[in-house]
Amino acid sequence: MSANKPLRLDARRNRDALVIAAREVFTERGLDAPLKEIAARAGVAIGTLYNRFPDRDDLIAAAVEDRIEAGGRIAEDALALDDPWESFVYLVEKVCELQASDRLLNELALRAAPSPAIAAQREHGHAVMREIITRAQEAGVLRADWALEDIAFITWSHTRVVEQTVRVAPDAWRRNLALMLDGLRAAAAHPLPVPPITEEQLNQALPVDRR
The missing domain is CATH 1.10.357.10 (Tetracycline Repressor, domain 2)
Structure with missing residues (x-):
């Protein structure tokens, strides 16, 4: 059980980083901004973004x-x-x-x-x-x-x-x-x-x- 804790913490950190990055990028470039830019700013792969937020609306919802x-x-x-x-x-x-x-x-x-x-x-x-x-x-x-x-x-x-x-x-x-x-x-x-x-x-x- 303890071995899984770091994974859960990493997942939470990735999600938080993506939400913060989404707020920044959407504010700068609008809600149609490229998702790959958000992933890059959050310091994660685009696959990680889609794993946490399967589509753009999911990410927008978390950001607002x-x-x-x-x-x-x-x-x-x-x-x-x-x-x-x-x-x-x-x-x-x-x-x-x-x-x-x-x-x-x-x-x-x-x-x-x-x-x-x-x-x-x-x-x-x-x-x-x-x-x-x-x-x-x-x-x-x-x-x-x-x-x-x-x-x-x-x-x-x-x-x-x-x-x-x-x-x-x-x-x-x-x-x-x-x-x-x-x-x-x-x-x-x-x-x-x-x-x-x-x-x-x-x-x-x-x-x-x-x-």
Whole structure:
């Protein structure tokens, strides 16, 4: 039994090194960065990477797990605020702030969940968001025709704004978000031309990495 312990320790060290390297490389080059570069930075063979993480999504999931948990905490903190509008604004601002500060999350906003565990965390976060949205609408401060799925329009546009401005004006996204939030106030609402997209359509719009 004792003879196996070093192997288990080596396996743990290799996994940790790969996760750290993945965070670094994905942050520098995006989620489509070559996996062989991640293996090289971790100091292991590419075969070791595939042994620990059979496909790219497995590695992405390990690299962003703690970030997804941070997003869930934001939703819980927002729900704890008493003012319905401030609760909604806090939720949206903090999620966008998290995306703006982390390229991994910013790119992940345009992808399907890379693992069932992260999909479950997203679902929990969405349930809390729905509570926040419903409370704001019932208070008459958030336009009544806005749906949870519409938050994708904020995060998707925010992703592109961050990508284009991060090197020249890293806080420009705050202006863009403030303009969008003003348009979501109930007092500013005008009839929308089409209904919101469904959850199924939203999931279909997110690309899935098949490599």
